[in-house]
Amino acid sequence: MHLMLDKPFVHLDEFSVKLLLKGITREKQHLPQQALAITVDMLLDINRVINHDDPKQCTIWCLFLFAFFLMARKSNLVPDSKMSFDIDKQLTRNKVILEGNIAIVIFNWSKTIQMGNRILKIPLIENTSSALCPLRAYRNMCKLIPAAGDSPAFLFPSKHKLVPVTYTDFQRYIKEFISKIGRNPRLFSTHSFRRGGATFAFESKVPAELIQVHGDWASDAYKLYLQFSLSEKVSVAKAMTKFIP
Numbered sequence: 165m166h167l168m169l170d171k172p173f174v175h176l177d178e179f180s181v182k183l184l185l186k187g188i189t190r191e192k193q194h195l196p197q198q199a200l201a202i203t204v205d206m207l208l209d210i211n212r213v214i215n216h217d218d219p220k221q222c223t224i225w226c227l228f229l230f231a232f233f234l235m236a237r238k239s240n241l242v243p244d245s246k247m248s249f250d251i252d253k254q255l256t257r258n259k260v261i262l263e264g265n266i267a268i269v270i271f272n273w274s275k276t277i278q279m280g281n282r283i284l285k286i287p288l289i290e291n292t293s294s295a296l297c298p299l300r301a302y303r304n305m306c307k308l309i310p311a312a313g314d315s316p317a318f319l320f321p322s323k324h325k326l327v328p329v330t331y332t333d334f335q336r337y338i339k340e341f342i343s344k345i346g347r348n349p350r351l352f353s354t355h356s357f358r359r360g361g362a363t364f365a366f367e368s369k370v371p372a373e374l375i376q377v378h379g380d381w382a383s384d385a386y387k388l389y390l391q392f393s394l395s396e397k398v399s400v401a402k403a404m405t406k407f408i409p
Contacts, residue, residue: 199353202232202360204296209345211295219308219321223329224337226301227318230255230269231357233298234286235365235379238354240271242318242329249316249328258313260302265290267299274380284380 207228215221231241243249252273259270271284290299309319311326318329331354338356339349358379365375375381 199356199359200351201363202228202352202356204364206342206345206347206360207232207296210341213341213344216304217308222301222305222308223318223320224333224341226298226305227329227334228338228341228357229296229298229301230288230317231354232361232364233288234269235358235361235375236271236286237275237358237380238331238334240274242331242334243316244331246327246330251314254328255317256313257306257311257315257317260317262299262302265299267302271380286378 210228211225214225216225227241230236231238239253241255243254255269255271259272261268261270267288267290269286269288271286274284288298291297292300305318309321309326311319315326316328319326320329320333334354338352338354342349342352362375362379365378366372370378
């Protein structure tokens with residue numbers, strides 16, 4: 165008895181297999197790789213190697229903490245280049261309002277605010293017992309690098325003048341300090357702060373809808389940013405197994 169096939173069997177020789185595998189490898193290279201989240205422990209490690217008396221380093225430190233605790237997009241914090249700073253889009257000194265132990269950070273524009281239909285106001289709270297206090301970092305930065313209210317929030321001294329910290333600077337310094345604390349800098353980017361802030365808020369039992377508002381997500385897409393440990397994922401499987409009849 166002969167087996168009848170609708171289509172003839174296709175034999176792949178060794179050369180064809182190699183071409184196929186090469187194509188799959190090429191496609192995998194184009195899959196998006198999400199940067200890992202910055203954690204509180206990593207920030208504490210970075211704090212230990214930061215020179216808080218150096219104007220550039222104290223500025224970068226403040227930028228790190230603002231990016232983390234505000235869950236802010238890099239486009240709201242720094243321009244792509246020194247010449248492209250936009251007073252309406254990037255944070256300025258006069259949009260950080262200090263009121264006692266609270267700072268209100270104001271964004272008039274963001275990815276979700278294109279037509280000026282609303283103003284985003286995000287609070288930061290002083291924490292005098294922690295090295296990761298964003299208000300202390302901001303006050304120290306302003307002390308070392310005083311600037312006018314309409315100036316970019318984050319500035320570097322350069323040849324007797326001040327210039328905006330750019331996205332390139334931000335990216336370079338995060339990789340530099342990640343390397344200094346013994347981590348692989350290729351696994352992290354400026355986006356790691358936004359993801360890390362959201363993950364930390366989730367771990368701190370902040371309600372999901374408040375994380376969404378704080379990080380200015382228009383939908384629950386922020387959930388894609390959350391980073392879970394293997395033990396947390398195992399707990400889900402255990403909980404499901406527990407209720408199997």
